[in-house]
Amino acid sequence: METRIALLDSAERVARQRGYDGFSYADLARDVGIRKASIHHHFPSKADLALSLVERYATRFQAELIALSREHASAADQLSAYRDLYRDALAEGTQLCLCVAMSAGPDSLADPILDALNQFHTDSVAWLTDVFETARRDGSVLHVLDAEADARATLALMEGAQLVARAAKNVALFDRATAAFSARLTRPETDEVPA
Amino acid sequence: METRIALLDSAERVARQRGYDGFSYADLARDVGIRKASIHHHFPSKADLALSLVERYATRFQAELIALSREHASAADQLSAYRDLYRDALAEGTQLCLCVAMSAGPDSLADPILDALNQFHTDSVAWLTDVFETARRDGSVLHVLDAEADARATLALMEGAQLVARAAKNVALFDRATAAFSARLTRPETDEVPA
DNA sequence: GTCTATAATGGGATAGAC
DNA sequence: GTCTATCCCATTATAGAC
Numbered sequence: 055m056e057t058r059i060a061l062l063d064s065a066e067r068v069a070r071q072r073g074y075d076g077f078s079y080a081d082l083a084r085d086v087g088i089r090k091a092s093i094h095h096h097f098p099s100k101a102d103l104a105l106s107l108v109e110r111y112a113t114r115f116q117a118e119l120i121a122l123s124r125e126h127a128s129a130a131d132q133l134s135a136y137r138d139l140y141r142d143a144l145a146e147g148t149q150l151c152l153c154v155a156m157s158a159g160p161d162s163l164a165d166p167i168l169d170a171l172n173q174f175h176t177d178s179v180a181w182l183t184d185v186f187e188t189a190r191r192d193g194s195v196l197h198v199l200d201a202e203a204d205a206r207a208t209l210a211l212m213e214g215a216q217l218v219a220r221a222a223k224n225v226a227l228f229d230r231a232t233a234a235f236s237a238r239l240t241r242p243e244t245d246e247v248p249a
Numbered sequence: 250m251e252t253r254i255a256l257l258d259s260a261e262r263v264a265r266q267r268g269y270d271g272f273s274y275a276d277l278a279r280d281v282g283i284r285k286a287s288i289h290h291h292f293p294s295k296a297d298l299a300l301s302l303v304e305r306y307a308t309r310f311q312a313e314l315i316a317l318s319r320e321h322a323s324a325a326d327q328l329s330a331y332r333d334l335y336r337d338a339l340a341e342g343t344q345l346c347l348c349v350a351m352s353a354g355p356d357s358l359a360d361p362i363l364d365a366l367n368q369f370h371t372d373s374v375a376w377l378t379d380v381f382e383t384a385r386r387d388g389s390v391l392h393v394l395d396a397e398a399d400a401r402a403t404l405a406l407m408e409g410a411q412l413v414a415r416a417a418k419n420v421a422l423f424d425r426a427t428a429a430f431s432a433r434l435t436r437p438e439t440d441e442v443p444a
Numbered sequence: 445g446t447c448t449a450t451a452a453t454g455g456g457a458t459a460g461a462c
Numbered sequence: 463g464t465c466t467a468t469c470c471c472a473t474t475a476t477a478g479a480c
Contacts, residue, residue: 057463073354075270078455092464094457150353157412158345158353159268171416197392203428206413207406210426214409217352218401221366231405233398252445273473287446289475 058096060086066107070149074104074159101164104156108170111152112177115139119181129189130239133208136182137232140212147223154213179205196238211235253291255281261302265344269299269354296359299351303365306347310334310369314376324384325434328403331377332427335407342418349408374400391433406430 064085068077079100083090097103118139126132143151153174156167182205189195198204215231229236259280263272274295278285292298313334321327338346348369351362377400384390393399410426424431 072358073268073270075268075354079457080454088463089465090456091458091466095463098457100456154412155353157416158350159270163267168416168418175413175416199432200429203425203432206422206426207410207429210409210413211402211406212409213412214405214407215402217349217408217412218370218405221352221363221370223363227401230398231401234395234402237394237398274475275472283445284447285474286448286476290445293475295474 057086057088057092061093061096061103062107062110065103066111066152067149069107070143070152070155073155101167104164105166105170108152108156108167108174112170112174115174116177116181119178123181123185128192128194129185130194132185132188133182133195134236134239136185136208137212137236140216141225141228141232144216144219144225144228147219147225150216150220151213154216157213175209178209182206182208194240196240208235252281252283252287256288256291256298257302257305260298261306261347262344264302265338265347265350268350296362299359300361300365303347303351303362303369307365307369307372311372311376314373318376318380323387323389324380325389327380327383328377328390329431329434331380331403332407332431335411336420336423336427339411339414339420339423342414342420345411345415346408349411352408370404373404377401377403389435391435403430 061082064082065077068081068085079090079093082093093103097106119136122132122135122139126135140151143149153171156171179202183202186195186198186201186204186208189198190201211232215228218231219225219228256277259277260272263276263280274285274288277288288298292301314331317327317330317334321330335346338344348366351366374397378397381390381393381396381399381403384393385396406427410423413426414420414423
């Protein structure tokens with residue numbers, strides 16, 4: 055079972071860097087230290103591996119979101135932490151969110167994988183909608199009109215910001231793309247006035 | 250020269266649907282009606298083709314932006330038309346902006362292609378910054394604080410919205426992801442009050 | 445500029461021994 | 463569960479005739 059996890063770890067790292075087509079069983083085998091034929095014992099086909107990859111990522115990500123809800127009181131702080139999840143995922147500017155990386159490429163169009171991808175999106179939007187509804191009550195976020203619309207826009211913004219920053223291999227571009235979003239998050243010590 | 254254009258057209262269509270790795274010289278050859286060896290006469294390597302692809306796309310897109318500036322007077326109308334460029338590019342929900350499609354995948358990391366991709370981003374941000382500066386003067390867009398920040402956020406939003414909508418094969422998700430953005434664009438006949 | 449023919453490589457996958 | 467060995471296929475790319 056530990057080999058299986060090592061394979062997923064290795065595959066995720068490369069997939070987030072070079073995309074789904076960016077790694078081969080040969081790469082995985084070299085990285086993990088077994089022969090490529092042995093991989094088929096854990097994942098009969100590459101599609102099986104891809105599905106496990108996305109499912110594991112979505113589960114882990116969802117758990118992080120729930121943790122964020124507990125750790126931060128205000129909606130602004132939760133959204134700030136959410137943004138940092140995407141920011142940190144970029145790492146040195148080369149790693150995308152797995153679901154962004156998988157959203158391009160020919161094989162990502164396979165139905166089971168697309169389903170898992172959409173489940174990730176649905177879960178994210180649900181969590182964000184809750185946060186923006188909280189924001190309307192606690193007033194910590196500016197210009198919230200429609201919680202769900204803001205949720206969907208936020209998800210798209212994070213994914214797009216990653217894409218742009220990765221193309222330039224420059225995390226600072228993520229910050230600049232999300233600066234307007236961050237400006238909407240009021241600080242506890244500040245008493246900002248809506249423009 | 251006409252064959253070269255037909256090759257680019259075919260490659261662009263498939264690349265925007267299935268990504269850079271989603272098409273082969275064999276696919277192109279079948280589509281255009283020549284043998285795959287003949288393609289190498291026009292594009293010695295696939296990387297050459299990819300570069301030509303992005304450069305042509307960026308040039309064409311930039312021309313469309315300039316046209317938009319002329320056809321629409323208010324910043325709101327220009328941004329609305331800009332959003333529709335990305336919306337229409339989605340077509341039936343399967344075609345991405347070429348630069349979004351190329352932003353994932355192993356070979357898109359080749360330096361010349363990344364340069365072209367970043368040129369596209371730079372040009373887009375420059376155009377959008379101009380528009381948001383116009384918006385501050387004509388007052389047709391709500392909540393403009395920093396023109397460049399808004400420009401970068403808008404670009405990221407469009408790219409992310411395409412990604413999400415494509416995963417679900419549903420153009421409506423693009424509209425929902427950009428609904429909050431669209432709500433900031435005031436109509437000539439309306440006299441909206443900032444929230 | 446296009447063709448046939450053919451490299452040369454690397455991909456995912458399988459059979460069967462251990 | 464991992465191995466060796468092998469298969470089959472698709473890929474990009476090249477050589478040289480027409």
